[in-house]
Amino acid sequence: MKKSVKRERFLAVVLGLIHKKGFKATTVRDMAQELNCEVSNVYNYIDSKQSLLEEYLFDVQNKFLIAIDAILDSRYSPDEKLRHVISSYIQITLKHPYEQALLVNEWRNLEEPRLQEFVERRISYESKLQHIIRNGIGHGQFKVQDEELTAQTILATLRWLHNKHLDSKSISNPMEIEKQLMDFIFTGISRRV
Structure with missing residues (x-):
C-alpha cells in the first residue's frame, strides 16, 4: 500500500463517502466527483473498489487480532484480559472509526475467496474472546454461564x-467512554465490580 499525503487525503474522503452512501451505492464516479477529479485519476490511488474494501477490512481486522493475541499471551488474570480486550477494541475504534464502520457494516460486500478468509478470522477473534470468558468463569471471576x-x-x-x-x-472524552462501557459490561458479568 503506497503512502502519500495525496493518497491519505483521497482515502479519507472516500471512506467518508462510503460511510455516508454505503459501499454498494458508492461508485468510482462518485469518488471522482467528491474529489473533483477525473474517474481515471481514482485508479492512481486504488486498483478497484473491491481492493479498497479488502485493504481496509483486513488492515483493521489485523489490528484487533494482534491486540487480542498479545492479551492472550499475557499473564493477566481473565478479568484483566477482558478489560484489556475491551480497552483495545475501544482504542482501535476511536482511532479508526471509518474503518470500524466498514468492519461492522460492509464486510458482507467482500468477494470470495476473501469473504471466507475474513469470516474465519472474525470467528477466530470471537473464539479467543470466548476463551477469556470461559477462563474467567472457571476462575470464579464471572457469574455468567454461556461464554x-x-x-x-x-x-x-x-x-x-x-x-x-x-x-x-x-464528541466525547475517550477515557469517559471507556469507563462507561467498562462499568456497564462488568456490572453485568463480574462477581465483583
Missing part, C-alpha cells in the same frame, strides 16, 4: 461505538 452469548453481547455493545465517534455533535 458465546456473553462474548456476542460484549461485541454488540462495542460495535456501535464508531457511530458515536463519527457524530460530530456528540
Whole structure:
C-alpha cells in the first residue's frame, strides 16, 4: 500500500463517502466527483473498489487480532484480559472509526475467496474472546454461564461505538467512554465490580 499525503487525503474522503452512501451505492464516479477529479485519476490511488474494501477490512481486522493475541499471551488474570480486550477494541475504534464502520457494516460486500478468509478470522477473534470468558468463569471471576452469548453481547455493545465517534455533535472524552462501557459490561458479568 503506497503512502502519500495525496493518497491519505483521497482515502479519507472516500471512506467518508462510503460511510455516508454505503459501499454498494458508492461508485468510482462518485469518488471522482467528491474529489473533483477525473474517474481515471481514482485508479492512481486504488486498483478497484473491491481492493479498497479488502485493504481496509483486513488492515483493521489485523489490528484487533494482534491486540487480542498479545492479551492472550499475557499473564493477566481473565478479568484483566477482558478489560484489556475491551480497552483495545475501544482504542482501535476511536482511532479508526471509518474503518470500524466498514468492519461492522460492509464486510458482507467482500468477494470470495476473501469473504471466507475474513469470516474465519472474525470467528477466530470471537473464539479467543470466548476463551477469556470461559477462563474467567472457571476462575470464579464471572457469574455468567454461556461464554458465546456473553462474548456476542460484549461485541454488540462495542460495535456501535464508531457511530458515536463519527457524530460530530456528540464528541466525547475517550477515557469517559471507556469507563462507561467498562462499568456497564462488568456490572453485568463480574462477581465483583
